[in-house]
Amino acid sequence: MNYFNDVLLGVIEGITEFLPISSTGHLLVAEHWLGARSDTYNIVIQAGAILAVTLIYWGRLIELFTHWRDPENRDYLAKLAVAFLITAVLGLVVKKLGFELPTTIQPIAWALVIGGFWMIGAERLAERQPDRSVILWRVAIAVGIAQIIAGVFPGTSRSASTIFIAMLLGTSNRRAATEFAFLVGIPTMYAASGYELLKQVTSGGAHSEDWLSLGIGFVVSTITAFVAVKWLLGFIQTHRFTAFAIYRILFGGALLLLAAAGVVS
Structure with a gap:
C-alpha cells in the first residue's frame, strides 16, 4: 500500500508541476490523506518532473547553446539568465528571512x-x-519575480504566475510565454532541488529514507510529467487556459467547504 501511495504521489506531482494548477497545493492536500512525506521525498519526485521537461526541451536547449553567437539566441539566453538570477537572489533573501510555507489547507484553497x-x-x-x-x-x-511569488504562496502555481505575467506584459502568444516560463523553470527548479537535497544530506535527514519509495515516486513523476507537458503544449495551440482556471476555482472551493466542515485542516 505504501508503494501504491508513492505511485499516486508521483502521478499527482507529474501532472500538476507544470500545469497551471499548483503542484505544492495538490501534494499538501494529498498528504493529508496519504500521509506526510519528508522534504527529501518531495524534492526527489519534483526532480522527476524537471527531468521530463528537460527532455522535452532538450532540442531547444541544444540549439540555444550551440548557436549562442546568433543574436536572437544570445538575446534569449541573456533574458533566461536574468530571470533565473532574479529568482535566485530573491529566493536567498526569502530563505534568510526564515519564511516557511504554510501547510494548512485554507490558504492554499x-x-x-x-x-x-x-x-x-x-x-x-x-x-x-x-x-x-x-x-x-x-x-x-x-x-x-513571479517565480518567487509562487514559491511564497502555495496554491498560486509557478507555471500560472509566470505564463500569465509574460502574456500580460507583452508575450501574448500562449506557446511562446509557456516555453519561456518552462525554460526559466528548469535551472530554477534544479537549483532549488539541489540546494534542498544538499541540506538534507548534510544534516543526515536522507539516511532514514526509503530509497525504493523515492525511486518509484521519481520514475512515475518523470513519466507522468512528460505526458502531461506534451499534452499541454499541444492543447494551448488551439485552446485557452480557461479550463484550468475553472478547475482551480472548483477545486479550491471544494477544499474551503471541506475545511469549513472540519474534514481537512
Missing part, C-alpha cells in the same frame, strides 16, 4: 480560487494585445 479568477481576467486582457512571440526585457524580469 484561497490561492487556488483567487488564482483561477485572475487567470480568466489575465487571459482576456492578453487577448486584446497583438499576437506577439518575442520575449521583452520586462517580461524576463517579471517572470523572475
Whole structure:
C-alpha cells in the first residue's frame, strides 16, 4: 500500500508541476490523506518532473547553446539568465528571512480560487494585445519575480504566475510565454532541488529514507510529467487556459467547504 501511495504521489506531482494548477497545493492536500512525506521525498519526485521537461526541451536547449553567437539566441539566453538570477537572489533573501510555507489547507484553497479568477481576467486582457512571440526585457524580469511569488504562496502555481505575467506584459502568444516560463523553470527548479537535497544530506535527514519509495515516486513523476507537458503544449495551440482556471476555482472551493466542515485542516 505504501508503494501504491508513492505511485499516486508521483502521478499527482507529474501532472500538476507544470500545469497551471499548483503542484505544492495538490501534494499538501494529498498528504493529508496519504500521509506526510519528508522534504527529501518531495524534492526527489519534483526532480522527476524537471527531468521530463528537460527532455522535452532538450532540442531547444541544444540549439540555444550551440548557436549562442546568433543574436536572437544570445538575446534569449541573456533574458533566461536574468530571470533565473532574479529568482535566485530573491529566493536567498526569502530563505534568510526564515519564511516557511504554510501547510494548512485554507490558504492554499484561497490561492487556488483567487488564482483561477485572475487567470480568466489575465487571459482576456492578453487577448486584446497583438499576437506577439518575442520575449521583452520586462517580461524576463517579471517572470523572475513571479517565480518567487509562487514559491511564497502555495496554491498560486509557478507555471500560472509566470505564463500569465509574460502574456500580460507583452508575450501574448500562449506557446511562446509557456516555453519561456518552462525554460526559466528548469535551472530554477534544479537549483532549488539541489540546494534542498544538499541540506538534507548534510544534516543526515536522507539516511532514514526509503530509497525504493523515492525511486518509484521519481520514475512515475518523470513519466507522468512528460505526458502531461506534451499534452499541454499541444492543447494551448488551439485552446485557452480557461479550463484550468475553472478547475482551480472548483477545486479550491471544494477544499474551503471541506475545511469549513472540519474534514481537512
